[in-house]
Amino acid sequence: MTVHKGLTMDEITQHITRIVEGIEAKDLDRLRRLYSADVVSFDVEPPLRHVGIDAKLANWAKAFAFFQDVKYEVRDLAVTADENVAFAHGFGRLHGTTNNGVAVAGMWVRATFGFRRIDGHWLVTHDQVSVPFDIADGTAVTGLEP
16 A cells, blocks of 8 residues: 555644543553554653553553543644654643642643554654753753743
């Protein structure tokens, strides 16, 4: 099957939408189907690198345990794709209501997703989330908005 560039880009955008839906549903099984088994994730939580789907889902499980209701927002998404490899980048914000009823606004982070077509299906094989920092004092700059 030949995949046209526009269709591939739409497929990647839809895949990220499914990730957002899985996060908001706090559905680890749904998220498991969207990542490769050997995904490498550079998330905001230590350690520097999380390897494998179980490590990736453990991070989401921590977030889901913290939130009663969780929302994930993606802005300014840009996708580059061919038939077998794609990447996307933009801004993401996790926010919601904690289990003790406190509304958490979250912060905007930079997000990058790497995809491969594996057995005919797009899967995230790498993701990275980062927070800008002030080089002069080494502190995170968390109040920025896209």
